[in-house]
Amino acid sequence: MSSDVIIQAIVSGLLMGLVYALVAVGLSLIFGLMEIVNFAHGEFLMLSMFFSFWLWALLGMDPLLSLPIVVLALAVLGFATHYGVIRHVLNAPMLAQICATFGLAIAIRSGAQFLWTPDFRSVQDPLVAGRLEIAGIFIGQPQLVAGLVCFAAFIALWLFVTRTETGLALQATAQDRQAAAVMGIPTDRMFALGWAIGLGCVGVAGAMLSSFYFVFPDVGINFALLAFVAVALGGFGSILGSLVAGVAIGLVESLGGVLISPSYKLLIVFSLYFAVVLVRPMGLFGRY
Amino acid sequence: MSELLLVEGLTKHFGGVTANDGISFDVREGEIIGIIGPNGAGKSTLFDLLTGFQTPDSGSVLLDGHDVTGLRPDRIARMGVGRTFQKLKPFPDLTLVENVMVGALAHTSHVHEARDKALEAIAFVDLLEKRHSFARELSTGQRKRLEMARALATDPRLLLMDEVTGGVDQKTIPGLIELVLALRDKGITILTIEHNMKVMMDVSSRILALQFGKRIAFGKPEKVRNDPHVVDAYLGRADAA
Numbered sequence A: 001m002s003s004d005v006i007i008q009a010i011v012s013g014l015l016m017g018l019v020y021a022l023v024a025v026g027l028s029l030i031f032g033l034m035e036i037v038n039f040a041h042g043e044f045l046m047l048s049m050f051f052s053f054w055l056w057a058l059l060g061m062d063p064l065l066s067l068p069i070v071v072l073a074l075a076v077l078g079f080a081t082h083y084g085v086i087r088h089v090l091n092a093p094m095l096a097q098i099c100a101t102f103g104l105a106i107a108i109r110s111g112a113q114f115l116w117t118p119d120f121r122s123v124q125d126p127l128v129a130g131r132l133e134i135a136g137i138f139i140g141q142p143q144l145v146a147g148l149v150c151f152a153a154f155i156a157l158w159l160f161v162t163r164t165e166t167g168l169a170l171q172a173t174a175q176d177r178q179a180a181a182v183m184g185i186p187t188d189r190m191f192a193l194g195w196a197i198g199l200g201c202v203g204v205a206g207a208m209l210s211s212f213y214f215v216f217p218d219v220g221i222n223f224a225l226l227a228f229v230a231v232a233l234g235g236f237g238s239i240l241g242s243l244v245a246g247v248a249i250g251l252v253e254s255l256g257g258v259l260i261s262p263s264y265k266l267l268i269v270f271s272l273y274f275a276v277v278l279v280r281p282m283g284l285f286g287r288y
Numbered sequence B: 001m002s003e004l005l006l007v008e009g010l011t012k013h014f015g016g017v018t019a020n021d022g023i024s025f026d027v028r029e030g031e032i033i034g035i036i037g038p039n040g041a042g043k044s045t046l047f048d049l050l051t052g053f054q055t056p057d058s059g060s061v062l063l064d065g066h067d068v069t070g071l072r073p074d075r076i077a078r079m080g081v082g083r084t085f086q087k088l089k090p091f092p093d094l095t096l097v098e099n100v101m102v103g104a105l106a107h108t109s110h111v112h113e114a115r116d117k118a119l120e121a122i123a124f125v126d127l128l129e130k131r132h133s134f135a136r137e138l139s140t141g142q143r144k145r146l147e148m149a150r151a152l153a154t155d156p157r158l159l160l161m162d163e164v165t166g167g168v169d170q171k172t173i174p175g176l177i178e179l180v181l182a183l184r185d186k187g188i189t190i191l192t193i194e195h196n197m198k199v200m201m202d203v204s205s206r207i208l209a210l211q212f213g214k215r216i217a218f219g220k221p222e223k224v225r226n227d228p229h230v231v232d233a234y235l236g237r238a239d240a241a
Helices: A003-034 A041-059 A063-089 A094-116 A141-163 A165-175 A177-182 A187-209 A219-234 A239-259 A262-279 B043-051 B073-078 B096-104 B111-124 B140-153 B170-185 B197-203 B221-225 B228-240
Strands: A131-134 A137-140 B003-014 B017-028 B032-036 B058-063 B081-084 B158-162 B189-193 B206-211 B214-219
Touching: A003 A041, A003 A137, A003 A141, A003 A165, A003 A187, A003 A219, A003 A239, A041 A063, A041 A094, A041 A187, A041 A219, A063 A094, A063 A187, A131 A141, A137 A141, A141 A165, A141 A187, A141 A239, A165 A177, A165 A187, A165 B096, A177 A187, A177 B073, A219 A239, A219 A262, A239 A262, B003 B043, B003 B189, B017 B043, B017 B058, B017 B189, B032 B043, B032 B197, B043 B073, B043 B081, B043 B158, B043 B189, B073 B081, B081 B140, B096 B111, B096 B140, B111 B140, B140 B170, B170 B189, B170 B197, B197 B221, B206 B221, B206 B228, B214 B221, B214 B228
Parallel strands: B017 B214, B032 B189, B032 B206, B081 B158, B158 B189
Antiparallel strands: A131 A137, B003 B017, B003 B058, B206 B214
């Protein structure tokens, strides 16, 4: 096996890993903020892909151009989810919280099947298509753009959380919501903001995926599963952990596919997950 | 002296338990009011009601003449009511400066202004050399100081403190008491829950005694200490022990 194949696998794994990381960080942010696991995360990703698809199919907008609209729509959906559902189960038993987001997932997925049928759809002739060849390595241009945009979104999120006053208020709310309230922080609004940002991240990832990935009602399931692994692997609530774990999963999946067999790639990802949590139950960057 | 806080008939039930039962008292500007009572007397519930973490079933809370009954905690905080917790609540993964900045941001949206204000508050509680440490690295006594700095940065007119001297060794207590008095000298009115009776008698201008959710005495320390209800309910048993 030539080294070209390995490098090829590393590049594609890295780019896909950046997309996984952005999906995962949304999940991690919401969990870190309010200790609620969003089981509908994959369904929101699916919705953002459909938004992107329909904007192309009905209005002829390329996914890359409609990106801001999709992100905004998902952020609004995040607010709506918080005020419509999550807020009412915030102090409820954990099982009620699980049922709330799990029920939301089923409702969204079934709704999508009902409205749009389970057919696979795809955006034809996207603005960015084809592939680049650099020194014998082929890079899909949509994947390259997706990876870079997701990475840029990641950096923007990181700067927002660590460098702005609202980011500081978010961190404070995540670490102790009572103490944050005593400091004059409207914690409920912070939770809503967390959902908006979390789903906004999913919006970026979904919009970017839609230019090179099939769009169908079940598309979110696999991504959500990998996002859960990434969050657990990186450490719940850790932004940096999501990035490292997302990229690691992308690389392992891609390298495993090339070196062992594509049919085992998820098995290899989950084996890695098991190996890490055996040594570090709280994930790579988790504390407690 | 004017009344900063006026509490009337505050009542809160949890299921069949009446945690606060028609509690009334007033707090004048510049006072230190001590709240005493056996465990389960309703002291922490009273703090929760005053700071908006619980909504009273009946009764009212007036802050400087404004009705704040049932407002959200962040609203009450922004109106000038600070609080420190018995079970300390620092933001563990933020540095001291960042911890206190969170408080300062209640009144300014400029990060550098908040930082200056935070440093001033940290200097006030004498933790300046620790300013870049994470809150989780501090000792209990230092965490108490951090809570005070954080509360101070929110510019409170009224500060509710839950067991300042609880859970620290004897050597640490005088420094913390000094700090409470220094906060009062800065013009902050203080409401404090305390189990250390000597501290309470020394620093309080008036004492509110609770038992089974009811007010059993309210007045000057020496008067409350000799009140037969208080002696029966609390001090009597403590003396016998």
